Amino acid sequence: MSFTPHRSARRLAAALALTLGAATLLVSSLQQPAQAAPSGPGQVSAQWIDRDTVVWKGAERAGAELEFGPNRSGAAGRRIRLTPGTLTPAERNAFPHLTGYPAFTVDPRDRGLARTALRGRIVATQHAADGRSLTTGVQIPGVLDDLYGDRAQHARLGPVFDHGRPTLSVWAPTARTVALELDGRRVPMRRDDSSGVWHVQGQRDWAGRPYRYLVTVWAPTVGRTVTNKVTDPYSTALTADSSRSLVVDLGDLALAPKGWADLRKPAAVPLRRARIQELHVRDFSVEDRTSRHPGQYLAFTDQRSDGMRQLKSLAAAGTSYVHLLPAFDSATVPEKRADQARPGCDLASYAPDSERQQDCVTKTAARDAYNWGYDPLHYTVPEGSYASDPEGTARTVEFRRMVQGLNGAGLRTVMDVVYNHTAASGQDPHSVLDRIVPGYYQRLMDDGSVATSTCCSGTATEHTMMGKLVVDSVVTWAKEYKVDGFRFDLMGHQPKANILAVRKALDALTPAKDGVDGRSVILYGEGWNFGEAANDARFVQATQKNMAGTGIATFSDRARDAVRGGGPFDADPRVQGFASGLYTDPNSSPANGSPAEQRTRLLHYQDLLKVGLTGNLADYTFTDSTGRRVTGSGVDYNGAPAGYAAAPGDALAYADAHDNETLYDALAYKLPQRTGAADRSRMQVLALATAALSQGPALSQAGSDLLRSKSLDRNSFDSGDWFNALHWNCEDGNGFGRGLPPAADNKDKWPYARPLLADPALRPGCATIRHTAAAYRDLLRIHATEPAFGLPTTDAVQKALSFPLSGKDETPGVLTMRLDNLVIVFNATPQRAQQTVQALAGEPYALHPVQAHGTDRTTATASYARSSGTFAVPARTVAVFRRG
Structure with missing residues (x-):
């Protein structure tokens, strides 16, 4: 399970060119002409790490200041004065990668301006001794955590119901305004100044209705104030293709399949004895002629299908868990079947070593029904393409029925979760988090660019509210969907403290209070050590060596x-x-x-x-x-x-x-x-x-x-059903000889592959x-x-x-x-x-x-x-x- 850096990038690039997907971007000048963001190598090289301190790579150790406020052409802004300083031991511990860079202390007289400054454009300026004027943008996650984190981390976000009445809450401390778009109308939301959370209480008849947030905020990536129409990061349900969030209570009895409240699970197996089958939802049944629900969650309820018979036989022999590749809402698969492209070739007619199959599959790959799902859009809603109907709450009910089906077959359920990156960032239409609090949820490099060592836009799980999202999301899957374990993708890019916080939150779940025993939920992940976080550069990572002794496993x-x-x-x-x-x-x-x-x-x-x-x-x-x-x-x-x-x-x-x-x-x-x-x-x-x-x-x-073979494909994340589908009936073969694998990731091995694929003795x-x-x-x-x-x-x-x-x-x-x-x-x-x-x-x-x-x-x-x-x-x- 070594990391494949480009497994999602190719699919994302093509898909984003075809559809707006998650939300619509509305740019509002607010009567202001656009202003270019600071340019040059140090575009966003100053970092406001807490209310007292700014670190500025490349600055001279002399006086500097932060400018904020009106950004109309020629208009004067306000200033926060900075004096040369040093990092405290606590600051060096919290930001080890900034040790050695010039640090500045916020003038005590100006500290009260921070909350105001953060709700607009901020630049750092310095007049150098040689007469040069240095200007750069400012990274703000540290100061946001310092000012708002303690209160915000205890907030209940997303739709929360109390006696049938929903309250909708979203954390947006830098926003000028936030409103709710519901039924084509704009509903104002109130801001809690101590936490940065905006909220509105609704009526009972809001239940089931689609909504979005209208967030007016300074967006550094485009250098202007925008109003983003964006879905809820804490969505509990979605419309098709994730265009709107839905006001849904997961505790609604109408969403509970028969027997859900009294679901009997197979006996918990300690992690040290776990034997796990890794499985993709679509691969499992899309080519199973005995399944009544090919490619869907409900295929796991087809107890007499070839696939379920095989899983039952493995369970009877000693397999204890099925590990599902990502099944949360992802960005690049069209959820409506009518929109899903299919290869327009007779794939079976070509030779086993032909280039034709991969060429045909690749032409529709960006619009077909297939992807591994490592391109997160909404972390805590089931993916709609696996549901019988992507509109509404069918995906919620059917995911629960899938868990029931697996449990009934003697298997507990593990989810593959991908909190280390998002499908996109900035003002991209598939960016959710970054269009609500720009520059906070994504991990930024010293120059302000988004880290992409995970293949996509990396997330900063070391920041309070991104870490909270991870914990809250996992707890929701465990409590509301009765998931029995979690596999963390590229876990080494997350802090050890964050994964331990997940463990602590799960351990607090009890059958009497929550309907599940959180202590029986297993955790494991990829503890690889690479990228901008490598060697504990930014925090103590959740890597192989660091997780030893925690009871949380890493792939070896x-x-x-x-x-x-x-x-x-x-x-x-x-x-x-x-x-x-x-x-x-x-x-x-x-x-x-x-x-x-x-x-x-x-x-x-x-x-x-x-x-x-x-x-x-x-x-x-x-x-x-x-x-x-x-x-x-x-x-x-x-x-x-x-x-x-x-x-x-x-x-x-x-x-x-x-x-x-x-x-x-x-x-x-x-x-x-x-x-x-x-x-x-x-x-x-x-x-x-x-x-x-x-x-x-x-x-x-x-x-x-x-x-099982994928016809020698080393990176089949976007290779469609032809190369990926499981063949439970041996008469259909094992998948070997379905053509040369897609060129993008395999062409360098084609000279070795051709004679093998052409050899009938290898089938x-x-x-x-x-x-x-x-x-x-x-x-x-x-x-x-x-x-x-x-x-x-x-x-x-x-x-x-x-x-x-x-x-x-x-x-x-x-x-x-x-x-x-x-x-x-x-x-x-x-x-x-x-x-x-x-x-x-x-x-x-x-x-x-x-x-x-x-x-x-x-x-x-x-x-x-x-x-x-x-x-x-x-x-x-x-x-x-x-x-x-």
């Missing part, structure tokens, strides 16, 4: 790379790993190096896998493949510690997810092309086993147990697909029935888990793990392997009954010689032995 890329080989961005996709034949079954790629280099790298990969099997524990001690005694944190992963977890549950294991090639596709690139279907199946199961049989939580992409038949699925379910059953896979602490793991054959003499391509009364042998080689553990000679081990009586009769031939303590395991097999 260590074992993922070891089992697959190389990394997700390799120029040559044939770089091999443990489960793809490195050294033991080499392919022709020179990128793998010499046989000696391959052997060394394979053994190091085995050390990474050992760390992964412990749950990525930092302090777990073992003997590595060189014979050294090391800890998990002492094993190198691209210059970083491999082990970073403080306890099982801190790291989430996986072999594939929606980002990058599916596991089958990665193995298609990496295994020698001559590898037969049966052996590809066995390597798929073995790779999945390294996550499924690890300590801590594990995730697999839906369909990986069915050898598995039903027997192979069914065999893979059954073997994977056996692994899940073993995990679910053996308590040793749920150890709670590092000490418990240290005592129960070991790698008895690890060291200078260990076998390349074979990894043996002892876990309490189990011995697990991962044989990734093309030959039967014998592993002798002398300390176990005389002990009564036998192949685990699940595998001994399972579908895979090859695995059933694994044997144990008691007299010598020798475990014999077939080629490309993971075998679990139990002491009996």
